[in-house]
């Protein structure tokens with residue numbers, strides 16, 4: 600069945616303002632159901648958790664529902680879902696606790712394909728522990744991250760391999776299962792950044808072989824809440840810094856202070872929304888999520904083909920990245936203009952795109968464009984449609 604993008608768009612109040620929201624890779628809009636869940640949580644009366652009265656019980660239930668929803672989205676277990684403000688904060692938290700056991704001469708592998716949030720926390724933790732950092736290199740010509748190089752990089756001193764499930768600028772989806780298998784065979788843990796990958800298709804943390812998988816709800820129609828998913832048994836083995844009276848259970852042990860309960864209700868509503876993207880999907884929420892995200896992926900890739908085909912034909916446009924397997928994320932420059940000027944021109948035509956390194960600091964260095972303002976990023980998500988792609992192509996063509 601064709602993806603019902605018109606119906607999907609009608610769920611998002613913000614999409615009626617005449618702008619083409621091609622900035623989804625930096626954060627998506629939220630559907631009415633998410634807005635209602637958040638405001639409904641406040642309207643019903645909110646309390647801190649752990650109390651003897653109904654408002655408190657409602658908050659406790661919101662956290663539980665949030666964990667269950669994130670687990671359904673990525674194929675994890677609710678007790679393995681650590682919640683926090685965003686991926687960056689959670690990754691620093693995990694780096695601190697994992698590095699506690701690193702010793703001088705241990706090794707950590709990061710990649711230059713990654714967003715800096717899956718690089719710097721590990722590099723800085725390694726420096727403090729006296730561990731060695733080894734770098735996986737993307738191919739600048741194709742944007743691929745060859746998995747074979749990990750056979751050379753991994754050793755019996757490797758403690759952690761951090762790698763992205765998709766580049767947030769050029770979309771490359773590396774062969775994560777191959778990389779995590781090499782890490783596991785060497786006795787190392789893997790930390791997979793799923794922030795950019797999660798909104799673009801079905802996710803199964805077990806199939807990825809990820810010991811830790813990070814995601815952020817604001818990239819998939821939810822509010823600003825992050826999560827790291829791991830096996831509860833693995834979390835049990837770790838002892839993060841925490842307050843004495845705060846819960847010592849897993850996953851609460853990793854969570855600091857009072858959480859945003861209403862936003863957590865919004866996260867659960869966002870997963871319900873994603874599960875309904877394909878109205879023909881049936882079964883458990885997990886099954887509906889898998890079917891719906893597969894349908895969203897197909898829709899995005901179809902549009903992406905049109906976008907890439909159009910940009911490729913423009914002689915004044917240079918494209919970056921052509922990995923065989925990538926998300927619907929285009930990264931390009933326009934001759935004679937800075938990326939910021941291009942983004943400003945498009946904004947004047949009510950088209951939202953990003954310009955700059957988008958924190959893919961190492962990758963923009965590898966591509967040799969960091970010092971010139973990097974490039975323009977136009978990304979597609981499930982609510983984008985053909986008319987938005989056509990508007991972008993027309994506006995970029997006019998710059999030639």
Ligand SMILES: Cc1ncc(COP(=O)(O)O)c(C=O)c1O
Nearest residue numbers: 685686687714716767794795815
């Ligand atoms: C691939 C990727 N990783 C990590 C991050 C950081 O996520 P957060 O804003 O949740 O810290 C982003 C944000 O854009 C991202 O795209």
